Amino acid sequence: MLVLGVESSCDETAVALVEDGVVLANAIRSQVERHRPFGGVVPDLAARMHAEAIGAVAAEAFARAARRPEEVELVAATRSPGLVNCLVVGLSWARAFAVARGLPFVAVDHLEAHVHACLLAAPGSPPDPDAVELPLVALLVSGGHTGVYAYGGPGRMRRLARTVDDAAGEAFDKVAALLGLPYPGGPEIENAAAAGDPTAFAFPRARPKGRPLDFSFSGLKTNVLYTTRGQNARRDAPLKEGISVADVAASFQEAVCDVLVGNAVRAALEEGVATLALCGGVARNARLREMASERGGEAGLEVLLCHPAYCTDNAAMVAALAEARVRAGLAPRPADLSLPASSRSEAS
Ligand code: KG4
Ligand code: ZN
Numbered sequence: 001m002l003v004l005g006v007e008s009s010c011d012e013t014a015v016a017l018v019e020d021g022v023v024l025a026n027a028i029r030s031q032v033e034r035h036r037p038f039g040g041v042v043p044d045l046a047a048r049m050h051a052e053a054i055g056a057v058a059a060e061a062f063a064r065a066a067r068r069p070e071e072v073e074l075v076a077a078t079r080s081p082g083l084v085n086c087l088v089v090g091l092s093w094a095r096a097f098a099v100a101r102g103l104p105f106v107a108v109d110h111l112e113a114h115v116h117a118c119l120l121a122a123p124g125s126p127p128d129p130d131a132v133e134l135p136l137v138a139l140l141v142s143g144g145h146t147g148v149y150a151y152g153g154p155g156r157m158r159r160l161a162r163t164v165d166d167a168a169g170e171a172f173d174k175v176a177a178l179l180g181l182p183y184p185g186g187p188e189i190e191n192a193a194a195a196g197d198p199t200a201f202a203f204p205r206a207r208p209k210g211r212p213l214d215f216s217f218s219g220l221k222t223n224v225l226y227t228t229r230g231q232n233a234r235r236d237a238p239l240k241e242g243i244s245v246a247d248v249a250a251s252f253q254e255a256v257c258d259v260l261v262g263n264a265v266r267a268a269l270e271e272g273v274a275t276l277a278l279c280g281g282v283a284r285n286a287r288l289r290e291m292a293s294e295r296g297g298e299a300g301l302e303v304l305l306c307h308p309a310y311c312t313d314n315a316a317m318v319a320a321l322a323e324a325r326v327r328a329g330l331a332p333r334p335a336d337l338s339l340p341a342s343s344r345s346e347a348s
Pocket of ligand 1: 142144169170173185190281282283284285311312313
């Protein structure tokens with residue numbers, strides 16, 4: 001089945017073509033350069049840019065896959081969660097495509113798509129149906145969301161843990177800004193950390209009271225602020241003399257990865273699953289991948305690292321999940337053509 005997938009929940013305009021689980025094209029246009037001067041995504045600007053880009057990104061996907069719009073058999077788009085003005089652009093474009101061609105349409109949840117992305121084979125390769133044993137436990141770490149989920153396949157996703165304040169990616173972005181590094185901060189912190197000492201600063205590993213699997217990153221962010229600029233300092237105070245940005249970046253990254261991996265491994269063991277999966281934009285981080293592999297392996301878990309091409313926002317994961325939902329008999333639902341875009345996830 002040839003599936004056209006569309007993703008526009010934040011600042012990536014993405015269109016993909018997936019056939020029987022094989023990713024034929026995964027076209028993405030990032031808006032990051034336009035948002036960088038503002039230090040984060042500006043929602044109205046993002047929505048306008050999606051509208052300007054989506055036609056060309058779709059044309060690029062068809063060209064790369066060497067397929068024609070007439071060959072598409074199923075259409076899917078992200079409906080939730082995300083910036084509503086942005087979601088509306090991709091959702092409306094995809095629904096119009098489906099209705100004009102008389103095709104079924106599937107509305108997809110972005111978080112479930114991020115987790116499902118762990119099951120995708122490398123671009124162009126066929127998936128191995130025996131490669132992954134379900135259910136698995138997934139650590140989903142992105143700019144907008146951070147949580148641990150039990151995943152038994154399409155429609156069977158249950159949240160086991162969540163952040164009580166900032167998402168992990170958001171923490172990377174905010175700490176990068178504190179260190180004078182540009183947006184998005186995740187890759188910048190990772191680069192800076194490569195030259196630093198991860199034991200230079202003992203940043204806290206916060207555990208919300210009575211919620212042993214949940215995350216909290218806001219205290220860590222404040223700790224970095226006071227460490228780098230002085231106790232009770234304001235964000236615009238100058239950096240302390242002699243402070244090593246590389247050491248702060250490495251110690252911060254170590255603290256975030258430590259708590260993410262620690263809780264995820266614990267959740268996987270409590271659920272009694274064989275596999276721990278890692279997905280979302282922050283899952284591109286090499287130290288997080290390394291730590292998850294090491295500690296998961298020590299705990300007797302298979303560790304499944306989402307292919308880097310499908311960690312940050314993309315439409316291949318949207319198309320692949322839609323196809324899996326149809327094959328599982330869960331989609332299309334009559335409401336898929338009219339459900340509103342939403343900032344809230346369908347996955348609990
Ligand atoms: O999944 P994603 O593309 O968008 C959301 O759904 O939020 O994730 C974007 C986030 C950003 O916060 C970015 O800083 C972070 O992923 N990120 C990273 C790395 N690459 C991207 N964080 C840490 N290390 C990285 N290498
Ligand atoms: Zn995402």
